Amino acid sequence: MTPRRPSVPKPDRRIETDPAQRPGTLDECRRCPLWHDATQGVGGVGPAHAAIMMVGEQPGDSEDREGRPFVGPAGRLLDDALREAGVTRGTVFVTNAVKHFKWEPRGKRRMHKTPAQREVDACRYWLERELTRVSPRVVVALGSTALKALLQDAHVRLQDYFGKATAYEGRTILATWHPSYALRAPDTETRKRAYADIVGTLAEAKRIVEERESGKKAD
Template identity: 50%
Template sequence: MAGAEEYVPAGAGIEELAAAVHDCRGCDLYKDATQAVFGEGPANATVVIVGEVPGDQEDRQGHPFVGPAGKLLDRALVEAGIDRTKVYVTNAVKHFKFKQAERGKRRIHQKPGRTEVVACRPWLLAELDTLRPDLVVLLGATAAQSLLGTGFKVTQERGKVVELPERPARAVATVHPSSVLRSDDREAAYQGLVEDLKSAASVIGQRQTRR
């Protein structure tokens, strides 16, 4: 698997990157996905939220976090005191990975493999290098391990503020909102997500005070 690096235009801004991603052939996910789904948000965002991979609705609409998990995230951000309009949202992998249901037309989400995460990582790094956020919020193991290494355990480190390797930013990892939707105790899982996001919000406040 060649990886995306050769497709990422050097020194590009967010709009140029968002246009270039549609020509990416760094892994095979582009063959079945409807389109690449790049990040969205203000170019001066101080907070970047990174998820796993576009879902069914994101793949169809071409925008990140527009499905059920995205709506839950929006609600949790409000409760945590984070202004959603000032946040840039993206995914570690830019193409939807799925398998076709045995019956009907439903597409079942699949977790991207490590090779696909590594192949797509140049796009995520390009976003971070262009935006230069103060804080990166990592949703789920795929996102967290894409930037913090495969040894990082979200279950053990969630809600903690850590330094992002090789970049002047802090990071907070938490569960992906989709896991909240799948939880047997959805309310408890949701409150846990909100508490982790409140930890992230405290970092934002610190950084804003220093400016």
């Protein structure tokens, strides 16, 4: 059953609201039309000043219903990867590049639909607020949409950033697959390899943070 949405006036979905508007809360956001068919906006969760931030693409069906990021199947795989990498989920800030669930109906199901670049750009407002507030040392881009949002470049390719620590706006950015890719890749070997890549990237994020913290203590 599709969850009920708040009873508020709806604009014509063909008309995009001016992205320059600066709403105070996600519930007030009309910077793009995605709010219209979403149950709610889904902001990031985690410690106020987490050293590591993880950025995915957008909320999925489970996240849209519960109002928290990475609580569905991809979130459970991410939890496993974090444990294997030696990172406690409660110590990291988890969010998405786009805060509303974009979907299309397929029978009785709501199927994920990749957000358009204009929607990613409109939602950069919220991601920037989270980056400024949390001020993480390392940001892990989970998938190409997240990487494009973080680097503000629609033409970057995820594969070109694997195994690289990229300095951007005073932060270190690491890139890896989105957990949903490790769940849905076409064959077992590809799924195992994608999962191992995610674990390796998270372990590298932890190593970078620990190295910087030990350097500060030495000073």
